[in-house]
C-alpha cells in the first residue's frame with residue numbers, strides 16, 4: 333500500500349496500525365489510486381480466487397471488499413440492495429468448514445464498547461438485509477476468509493509467521509438465514525453460505541491445491557512478501573480431457589502439475605462390468621410397477637429391500653448404515669428411468685477428475701460439491717472367480733472381492749474411475765452392494781456413495797481395510813490405529 337505520510341500526525345498521539353493503514357488507503361483514494369471503484373456483484377477484475385492479502389485495508393483499495401471494518405459490503409440494486417462481499421473472521425461465532433460459511437450478521441453491538449457482547453437485537457437492515465436479498469435473488473457473494481487457524485478443516489499450510497491472512501475464497505450463495513439468540517441472549521441473524529462449485533480451490537480448502545495465486549497489483553507499493561510460498565502450489569495442467577472418451581455423462585480429465593511427467597497407466601475405460609466367465613445367474617425378475625414405484629409396498633424390488641426405500645426423493649441413500657445390499661430397479665423392471673429406485677447404474681453424476689497426489693500416486697477428486705449419501709461412482713472391472721487372473725505383480729491392490737468373497741473384480745486391464753480412488757483412514761466414501769433389477773446376491777455391483785458432504789476440490793477416498801490382502805504403508809496422514817492397512821489373508 334502507499335507510503336504513509338505522517339505530516340498529519342498529531343504530536344504525542346500514536347496511531348494504531350489499522351488507523352495508519354486506513355489513512356494510507358484514504359490518501360490513495362484522494363490520488364485516484366483505488367482499483368475497481370464501482371461496486372459490483374461477482375468476481376472483481378484482476379483478482380483471482382486464492383489471492384492472499386496482508387491487510388484488511390488492501391481489500392478496500394482493490395475493490396474486493398469496500399468496507400474498512402464492516403464485515404458485509406453491499407450495493408444498491410434498484411430500490412433494493414444486494415450484498416457484494418463478506419469478510420469472515422473467527423469472531424462472533426462465525427465459522428468456515430468445507431466450503432460452508434456460518435456468518436453472524438452485523439449490528440447489535442454497542443459501538444462505544446469494544447467487545448463482542450451484543451447489547452440489542454440485530455435488525456434486518458443494511459448488510460443483513462442485503463444478505464437476505466442476495467439469498468432471495470440467488471445472487472453470489474464474494475467471500476474473504478481470514479485464515480486465523482480458527483476454521484475447522486483449514487489446511488494449516490502456513491506457518492506461524494504467516495503474513496497474508498486474508499484469502500479470497502471465491503463466490504458463495506446465501507443458502508439460509510435464521511434468527512437465533514446469540515451468546516448475549518439478544519437475537520442475531522445467522523446466515524449459511526455455500527461455496528459455488530467449479531471454482532479453483534484455495535490452499536484453505538484443499539491440501540493438494542491447484543492454484544498459483546501469486547498476484548501483484550500495480551499500484552501497491554506495499555509489496556506482498558511471499559514468505560508464504562510454501563503453501564502455494566503450481567497450477568495443474570490438463571493432460572487428458574476425458575479418459576472415458578465420452579462414455580460418462582461428464583468428461584473425466586486428468587491433471588498434473590506442470591513439471592510432472594508421470595503417465596496414466598493404460599487400461600480400457602468401461603461403464604459396465606466385464607464377465608469373463610459364465611456365472612450362473614438367477615433369472616432376472618424385476619417389478620411390474622407402471623406408476624414409477626410410488627406404491628412401494630407393492631413394488632417387488634422394494635419388497636426385496638425389506639419394505640424399506642433405499643433412496644430418498646433426491647435419489648440419495650435413505651440411510652448410510654442400513655442395507656449393505658440394495659435391490660435397485662433395472663432393465664427387467666417395468667418402471668421408467670424416473671423411478672427413485674434407479675440411482676447408481678447410469679455412471680457418474682458429479683464432475684470428477686484424476687490428479688497426481690503427493691504420496692499416493694494417482695487419485696480422484698471432485699470438481700463440484702457432493703451432498704452426503706449421494707451416489708458417486710461404481711467400481712468396475714473384469715469379474716472372475718480366479719484371483720490369480722491379473723497379470724501385474726502388484727495386482728492385489730487392484731482386485732477387490734465381490735459379494736461373499738469367492739468372486740473378484742480385477743481393474744488392472746479394464747476399469748473405470750473407481751480404480752484410481754485411494755485409501756483413507758478417514759474416508760469420505762462408502763461401498764454398498766447394489767443389484768440391477770434382479771435377485772442376484774452373488775454378482776452385485778460395488779457402488780461408492782458419499783459418506784458425508786464433500787466440498788469441491790476434495791480428494792475422494794474409501795477405507796481399503798476390508799478389501800485388501802497385503803500390508804501397505806498408508807500415507808493418508810491420519811494417526812489412527814488404522815494408520816497401516818491390514819489386508820485380509
Ligand SMILES: C[S@@+](CC[C@H](N)C(=O)[O-])C[C@H]1O[C@@H](n2cnc3c(N)ncnc32)[C@H](O)[C@@H]1O
Pocket residue numbers: 691692693694695729730751752753754755756804805806807808
Ligand atoms: C486402487 S489403487 C489407487 C490408485 C493409485 N494411487 C494409482 O496411482 O493407480 C491402490 C494403490 O494406490 C496407492 N494408495 C492408495 N491409498 C494409499 C494410501 N492411503 N497411502 C499410500 N498409498 C496408497 C497404493 O500404491 C495402492 O497400491
